[in-house]
Amino acid sequence: MLSKAQIRVLYGDTDAMGQAYYGNFFKWFEVGRTEWFRSRGTSYREVESRGHYLPVVEAQCTYKRPAFYDDILTIRTTFEFSGQARFRFEYDIMRNGDLVAQGYTVHVCVNCDRKVLKPPEYLKNLLEPVPEDDEGSSLG
Amino acid sequence: MLSKAQIRVLYGDTDAMGQAYYGNFFKWFEVGRTEWFRSRGTSYREVESRGHYLPVVEAQCTYKRPAFYDDILTIRTTFEFSGQARFRFEYDIMRNGDLVAQGYTVHVCVNCDRKVLKPPEYLKNLLEPVPEDDEGSSLG
Amino acid sequence: MLSKAQIRVLYGDTDAMGQAYYGNFFKWFEVGRTEWFRSRGTSYREVESRGHYLPVVEAQCTYKRPAFYDDILTIRTTFEFSGQARFRFEYDIMRNGDLVAQGYTVHVCVNCDRKVLKPPEYLKNLLEPVPEDDEGSSLG
Amino acid sequence: MLSKAQIRVLYGDTDAMGQAYYGNFFKWFEVGRTEWFRSRGTSYREVESRGHYLPVVEAQCTYKRPAFYDDILTIRTTFEFSGQARFRFEYDIMRNGDLVAQGYTVHVCVNCDRKVLKPPEYLKNLLEPVPEDDEGSSLG
Numbered sequence: 001m002l003s004k005a006q007i008r009v010l011y012g013d014t015d016a017m018g019q020a021y022y023g024n025f026f027k028w029f030e031v032g033r034t035e036w037f038r039s040r041g042t043s044y045r046e047v048e049s050r051g052h053y054l055p056v057v058e059a060q061c062t063y064k065r066p067a068f069y070d071d072i073l074t075i076r077t078t079f080e081f082s083g084q085a086r087f088r089f090e091y092d093i094m095r096n097g098d099l100v101a102q103g104y105t106v107h108v109c110v111n112c113d114r115k116v117l118k119p120p121e122y123l124k125n126l127l128e129p130v131p132e133d134d135e136g137s138s139l140g
Numbered sequence: 141m142l143s144k145a146q147i148r149v150l151y152g153d154t155d156a157m158g159q160a161y162y163g164n165f166f167k168w169f170e171v172g173r174t175e176w177f178r179s180r181g182t183s184y185r186e187v188e189s190r191g192h193y194l195p196v197v198e199a200q201c202t203y204k205r206p207a208f209y210d211d212i213l214t215i216r217t218t219f220e221f222s223g224q225a226r227f228r229f230e231y232d233i234m235r236n237g238d239l240v241a242q243g244y245t246v247h248v249c250v251n252c253d254r255k256v257l258k259p260p261e262y263l264k265n266l267l268e269p270v271p272e273d274d275e276g277s278s279l280g
Numbered sequence: 281m282l283s284k285a286q287i288r289v290l291y292g293d294t295d296a297m298g299q300a301y302y303g304n305f306f307k308w309f310e311v312g313r314t315e316w317f318r319s320r321g322t323s324y325r326e327v328e329s330r331g332h333y334l335p336v337v338e339a340q341c342t343y344k345r346p347a348f349y350d351d352i353l354t355i356r357t358t359f360e361f362s363g364q365a366r367f368r369f370e371y372d373i374m375r376n377g378d379l380v381a382q383g384y385t386v387h388v389c390v391n392c393d394r395k396v397l398k399p400p401e402y403l404k405n406l407l408e409p410v411p412e413d414d415e416g417s418s419l420g
Numbered sequence: 421m422l423s424k425a426q427i428r429v430l431y432g433d434t435d436a437m438g439q440a441y442y443g444n445f446f447k448w449f450e451v452g453r454t455e456w457f458r459s460r461g462t463s464y465r466e467v468e469s470r471g472h473y474l475p476v477v478e479a480q481c482t483y484k485r486p487a488f489y490d491d492i493l494t495i496r497t498t499f500e501f502s503g504q505a506r507f508r509f510e511y512d513i514m515r516n517g518d519l520v521a522q523g524y525t526v527h528v529c530v531n532c533d534r535k536v537l538k539p540p541e542y543l544k545n546l547l548e549p550v551p552e553d554d555e556g557s558s559l560g
Binding site: 011012014015016017018019021023068069 | 151152154155156157158159161163208209
């Protein structure tokens with residue numbers, strides 16, 4: 001399932017090269033996955049309120065084109081499982097149909113003591129694909 | 141009492157105008173007051189480990205000269221009380237003897253439930269001036 | 281004239297105290313004044329494309345309530361002149377009708393060589409109040 | 421060749437999970453490569469003053485352990501070529517001998533019009549291993 005979010009590049013996001021600083025794209029990935037949770041009818045805040053946390057264990061980004069001040073960027077986020085206990089979000093950052101950057105983050109599920117857990121059932125269901133067929137009723 | 145700290149301006153601190161983004165100076169103020177605590181022989185981490193927090197209730201900065209990529213900035217931090225329950229740090233950010241920016245932050249003391257406390261005695265002592273007279277032995 | 285903008289507090293905006301870091305409010309002030317320009321039918325990007333820049337010479341923020349992860353904050357921005365060559369934006373950051381923070385930024389107009397200019401006419405007009413109805417002649 | 425740099429985790433670097441936000445490690449990678457240039461007797465500022473820029477085209481980080489407020493982290497940076505026109509920096513972020521995070525950035529060389537260049541000779545020499553003793557002929 002794909003979710004979409006939009007951000008506008010701030011002055012504070014740019015650097016002296018006149019383009020968005022490479023480290024800021026990871027913040028925009030966060031915007032993307034936040035919106036992904038919301039598109040499933042929940043929120044990451046809600047996940048945390050159940051005592052679960054999803055820290056990032058790996059992050060990667062490939063930069064295709066510079067992003068400039070005041071650009072509107074669309075973050076397209078998809079999800080796929082990645083082994084037993086790992087989640088993987090993939091992100092395309094687009095501007096007017098052009099790919100600006102592409103990347104992923106890998107997450108585990110931990111409790112408030114930072115102990116890694118098997119993903120709880122409610123989370124697995126959340127992360128499982130919604131049938132997209134005729135009868136499909138998304139949670140959005 | 142005056143403490144000194146140094147930072148180097150990162151590329152990620154600059155913006156498309158080619159100078160350090162105005163919001164980043166508040167991060168450097170934090171470097172300044174962190175170093176102030178250390179110069180008193182303790183640390184803000186230690187304050188928190190006793191269950192006390194010093195959130196910022198006001199912050200101000202006046203920008204005198206732009207700061208550029210790779211500049212080394214010196215943060216000179218001083219302390220003064222500000223009423224019964226408030227602390228005030230003042231900051232001069234210097235480059236080669238020139239004043240780049242100047243500002244202050246005002247703090248209160250709260251517990252972990254965010255309830256405002258009268259400053260605990262150990263904190264007051266910490267914040268009180270060390271006698272600078274002949275015999276003066278700093279805690280440095 | 282008042283403009284409104286909205287942001288959502290990211291995880292990356294929060295700190296170990298569990299609330300939005302004080303320095304990040306200045307980034308949200310930028311969101312506010314960016315939207316102010318847009319509400320006047322232009323953009324700060326357009327101002328820069330004419331060779332004018334409006335660096336911040338002073339910034340201040342008073343923190344009334346903590347802002348938390350995933351909060352939606354509304355930034356209400358107003359403008360007033362501040363002497364001959366200075367602009368002043370004022371910001372109220374609200375959550376569900378409650379004031380979270382309040383502050384201002386003061387700006388000058390410079391050219392690409394960082395020389396301070398008298399505000400160009402088009403910019404003055406932009407910053408002057410638009411009459412809001414037949415009789416309306418507010419003074420901003 | 422290996423260079424070392426140190427940073428201290430600021431409050432502003434942490435997030436509501438009580439640990440350093442994942443996006444901030446990329447800023448620390450920048451600290452690492454800045455120091456790498458300096459360890460070669462030059463600086464990235466100097467590279468730019470010749471009209472060359474080294475934008476990041478890919479970045480990756482694996483997070484091994486959380487980093488906490490006030491931690492001192494050591495960034496160990498090494499360099500290797502990566503094809504004809506690409507540079508690759510590798511980073512180990514350590515705390516007291518433990519690996520906290522590990523990652524890399526890939527860069528190209530562009531001119532001020534963002535046109536990709538073959539790496540200029542002075543830059544290639546800079547990036548080539550310095551013989552570390554009489555017989556030393558590393559293959560870097």
